[in-house]
Each structure stands twice: as C-alpha cells, then as structure tokens.
C-alpha cells in the first residue's frame with residue numbers, strides 16, 4: 060500500500076512497513092498482524108462492549124457465517140412478496156414442521172402411545188429451546204405473518220425512495236468528480252458497497268469491518284467480481300485512517316448498533332475531506348407503524364441496537380445539508396456533506 064491514508068492507532072503516524080503477515084508502524088513500532096492477508100488495524104482491548112458483543116455473538120458466530128442465508132428471513136415481513144416467496148416457503152415449511160410435531164405429541168398422549176408423544180414433543184421442545192436462545196428468531200416466528208399483513212394494510216410510500224436517494228448523490232458525484240476515494244465503514248460482506256451504484260463511479264475503494272467472518276465474505280465477493288479494494292479489519296469508533304482522506308464515507312446497517320453511535324459519526328466525519336459526502340442507513344420506524352409492527356421492530360429487527368432512530372442529534376456540527384429519508388417502513392437513509400473549510404476549494408474542482 061503506497062498511499063498514506065492509514066493511521067497508527069497508537070501514535071497517529073501514516074508510515075507502515077508491510078509484509079503479507081504483519082504491518083509495523085515505522086514511527087512507534089506497534090505491530091498489527093494480518094488475517095487472511097488483511098491488516099487488523101485495531102487494538103482488541105480498546106473496542107467497545109457492545110461492538111465486541113455483536114462481533115463475538117453474531118458476526119463472528121453462526122449468524123455471520125450464514126449471514127446471506129439468515130438476513131432475508133429477519134426482514135421477511137417487509138420484503139416485497141414477489142422477491143421473498145422462496146423464504147416464505149421455507150418459513151411456512153418450518154411452521155408446519157413444528158405444528159406436525161405438536162399435533163403428533165398431543166395425539167400420542169391422548170391415544171396412550173407414549174412413544175409417539177415423546178417422538179413429537181421432545182424434538183419440538185428442543186427446537187423451541189434453540190429458538191428461545193435466539194429470542195429474535197423466536198419472536199420472528201410468531202410475528203412474521205401479522206407484521207406482513209399490517210405492512211400490507213399500511214400502504215407506506217416513501218417520500219424519497221432508496222433508489223432515488225442513491226441516484227441523487229451518485230449522479231452528482233459522477234458529474235463532478237474523478238478518482239474519488241470511497242470508504243465503506245462496517246462493510247460486512249461488501250454487499251451494499253457492491254450493489255447500490257458505487258461501482259459505477261471513477262473511484263478507489265476502501266472497506267473496513269470489525270468481524271473477520273464478515274470481511275472474508277467481502278474479500279471473496281470483491282475477488283469474484285474482480286474489484287480492487289483495500290480491506291481492513293478495524294473499529295468504526297477509532298478509524299485507522301488519516302483525517303480528511305475520503306470523498307465519500309458510507310455506513311450501511313451498523314450505526315444504531317454501535318457502543319457509541321455519536322463517536323462513530325464523528326469518526327466518519329473526521330476521515331471525510333471538506334465537501335465530502337456522508338451516507339448512512341439503519342433501522343427506524345415510519346410514523347404510522349401499528350402495534351404489531353412496533354413489536355416486530357423492537358423484538359426482531361432493531362433488537363440488537365443501542366438506538367432505534369436516525370441519530371441526527373449526534374451529528375458533528377461540521378456536517379451540513381443533512382437530509383433524512385424514511386426509505387422503507389423500518390429504514391432511514393441519512394445524507395450529509397462536510398462543510399468546506401472557510402475559503403476552501405470547491406469539491407467540484
């Protein structure tokens with residue numbers, strides 16, 4: 060890596076001696092190991108409690124390993140039915156299997172066949188116990204259908220759609236700028252960075268995440284698509300980048316769940332150049348949500364979060380042109396621009 064965008068977390072220097080297994084700060088000597096060829100630019104003892112919990116319990120665990128499989132189920136009640144019918148089939152199949160086991164046990168008991176009773180209820184108890192340990196999945200089981208019906212009835216229409224927000228900011232960048240530097244914070248499997256239009260720009264990409272399990276999926280996706288990207292294991296609350304390094308700073312689906320969302324936003328703003336775009340998305344309920352939709356939101360979709368709305372009140376003062384769009388029933392996108400330094404050059408230049 061020839062550029063000086065990286066920052067040593069101990070001394071702030073930007074020079075590293077780099078081998079395939081180790082980055083060593085040229086100023087203070089701090090050594091950062093590489094995992095799957097990606098530098099681990101965070102100090103484990105320094106990460107926040109909630110970030111550590113999410114990493115160890117979810118993203119580096121079963122959920123992270125099966126992220127692409129599990130995620131569509133979590134958002135099942137709010138996905139367009141046409142796109143989600145396969146997942147609805149699996150969900151209904153799982154409900155039917157639980158029902159059959161329950162009925163079998165009850166029939167065995169009433170008919171005096173203890174073997175059938177145990178054969179039905181024992182696996183049922185084990186399955187319900189497993190679900191109970193992941194409470195959000197247990198709650199999803201009973202909330203999915205009522206929430207889907209309620210969402211249907213609501214007829215929610217966004218003021219500005221997800222696609223329109225992206226078109227607004229990406230078209231503006233495409234018209235103005237070359238050689239953009241784009242950073243995706245909490246990139247996970249690089250899914251959003253890849254899918255939402257950022258690849259159409261003349262840009263270089265940097266992506267960071269705290270979870271090795273998630274980021275190796277991102278490494279695979281970008282390698283399969285032949286996209287060059289600097290992948291870094293690191294903490295959004297202490298970004299290992301120099302200030303004013305990026306033209307675009309993104310964060311999809313992670314701000315609300317962080318130990319300190321305000322600090323994450325301050326860090327995103329710090330590494331943004333004057334005039335740069337910040338865009339982040341996360342969970343927030345639309346104004347007209349029904350009781351059942353609220354239950355789904357709090358028990359399932361936003362259950363792992365620290366905050367449950369767009370944290371505009373935590374945005375650093377140097378951000379302007381702040382716009383929040385309720386793009387789906389349960390998601391906002393916030394866009395903002397980092398103020399130009401007094402008398403500074405125009406971002407279009």
Ligand SMILES: C[S@@+](CC[C@H](N)C(=O)[O-])C[C@H]1O[C@@H](n2cnc3c(N)ncnc32)[C@H](O)[C@@H]1O
Pocket residue numbers: 110113114118244245246247248249250251252267268269270273293294295296310311312313317
């Ligand atoms: C719901 S996933 C979203 C992934 C991706 N942005 C997407 O849209 O598919 C949230 C991601 O945030 C990451 N994350 C959580 N806390 C973080 C932190 N403090 N620093 C960096 N990444 C973090 C998790 O490891 C996980 O990959």
Ligand SMILES: [Zn+2]
Pocket residue numbers: 067068069070071072084085086087088089
């Ligand atoms: Zn150093």
